[in-house]
Amino acid sequence: MRKFTSSLFFAAAFVAVAAAPVRAQDIAAIEAGARAEGAVYSVGMPDGWANWKATWEQLTQKYGLKHTDTDMSSGEEIAKFANEGKNATADIGDVGLEFGPIAVQRGVTQPYKPTTWDQIPDWAKDENGDWVVGYTGTIAFIISNDVKNPPKSWADLLTGDYKFSIAQVGSAAQDNAAVLAAAVARGGDENNLQPGIDLFIELAKQKRLVSNAANPASLEKGEIQVAALWDFNALNYRDVVGGDKFTVLIPSDGSITSGYATIINKYSKHPNAAKLTREYILSDQGQINLAEGYARPIRVDHVTLPESAKARLLPADQYAKAKPINTEAWTKNAPTIAAKWRDEVASQR
Numbered sequence: 001m002r003k004f005t006s007s008l009f010f011a012a013a014f015v016a017v018a019a020a021p022v023r024a025q026d027i028a029a030i031e032a033g034a035r036a037e038g039a040v041y042s043v044g045m046p047d048g049w050a051n052w053k054a055t056w057e058q059l060t061q062k063y064g065l066k067h068t069d070t071d072m073s074s075g076e077e078i079a080k081f082a083n084e085g086k087n088a089t090a091d092i093g094d095v096g097l098e099f100g101p102i103a104v105q106r107g108v109t110q111p112y113k114p115t116t117w118d119q120i121p122d123w124a125k126d127e128n129g130d131w132v133v134g135y136t137g138t139i140a141f142i143i144s145n146d147v148k149n150p151p152k153s154w155a156d157l158l159t160g161d162y163k164f165s166i167a168q169v170g171s172a173a174q175d176n177a178a179v180l181a182a183a184v185a186r187g188g189d190e191n192n193l194q195p196g197i198d199l200f201i202e203l204a205k206q207k208r209l210v211s212n213a214a215n216p217a218s219l220e221k222g223e224i225q226v227a228a229l230w231d232f233n234a235l236n237y238r239d240v241v242g243g244d245k246f247t248v249l250i251p252s253d254g255s256i257t258s259g260y261a262t263i264i265n266k267y268s269k270h271p272n273a274a275k276l277t278r279e280y281i282l283s284d285q286g287q288i289n290l291a292e293g294y295a296r297p298i299r300v301d302h303v304t305l306p307e308s309a310k311a312r313l314l315p316a317d318q319y320a321k322a323k324p325i326n327t328e329a330w331t332k333n334a335p336t337i338a339a340k341w342r343d344e345v346a347s348q349r
Helices: 008-018 027-037 052-063 074-087 099-105 173-185 194-205 216-220 231-241 271-281 284-292 327-348
Strands: 039-043 066-070 092-096 131-144 226-230 246-249 255-264 322-324
Touching: 027 039, 027 052, 027 271, 039 052, 039 074, 039 271, 052 066, 052 271, 052 284, 074 092, 074 099, 074 255, 092 099, 092 271, 099 131, 099 255, 099 327, 131 173, 131 231, 131 284, 173 194, 173 226, 173 255, 173 327, 194 327, 216 231, 226 231, 231 246, 255 271, 271 284
Parallel strands: 039 066, 039 092, 255 322
Antiparallel strands: 092 255, 131 226, 131 246, 131 255
16 A cells, blocks of 8 residues: 655645635645545445446555445435544445435535536536535336337336336335336426326236336346336346346436435545545546446546447437436425325235
8 A cells, every 4th residue: 555654745735635625626635635544435335336346446556545345325324424423434425316415414524526526417416515426327127028018118117018016115215216207207206206106006006016126136037027227227237137138228208317426424534535536436537437337427428438338328318308306305205205105006006
């Protein structure tokens, strides 16, 4: 591991950067501070998710940063930051978009705007830099190629004879987002989920709604005919079980795009390393790393992706009717889905 020895310059740089305002005016000073710290500890950013492995390896090779990750859910990450406080053991985490504002409300974040800030859509970042989306997820269908007359839209689902799998509505961000995507396709939005709920009520009445979780194991066993997943999960699973067995597409009548955002722990013991990590994630190479892991980079329109990365993403034209989530409205209304699903959908099974 490469670590710089202490000096007045690096000590001054460390203090100045740790207390610096939001923008990354001095990357050299941040890098110097990060090298002096020598490590970055993450939560919810394991090697196998979105190709984080490549980013961690490159941060070690380029800057000498020791790294370990503890995998956990978005809510658990925020709770860890809050509960540990000044005894922090984690520096940076990756949370679902709706959890970014929650982290800010809990007072566990510190701001940092990377140098690529202006290329990040407004919906995908906190105005103060307390959270920033690195990659997006759009609800897609994964469809067994054994299905006759496969659906291309949410509307098509109602006229099929196959089973639709959705497992954890109310407790899983991905399944909640599928309900919202169906609502958006049918004229609803974050404040009006009923059109999506009504679609699933009809599927339940037809006895075509099943609670099998879509994952590589269930796909391999033939337990899934059609399911809704984040595009990066669907594409990854498709390739894991064999690319000729399943088709992945974005519903043509509408979907929603969310994302995963980095949050830097207010109490981080390695704040410069955490800021440098966010900087790298949103750099061209960091964005390419994510694409290699099937995750659509937030700066996809500003980065030249290699052919290997392009091959892992869906064509851009499939996203024409995918609507970015209204974070504020979704944070307010997502918690209502559990009761609506139990009372209106599950009761029909």
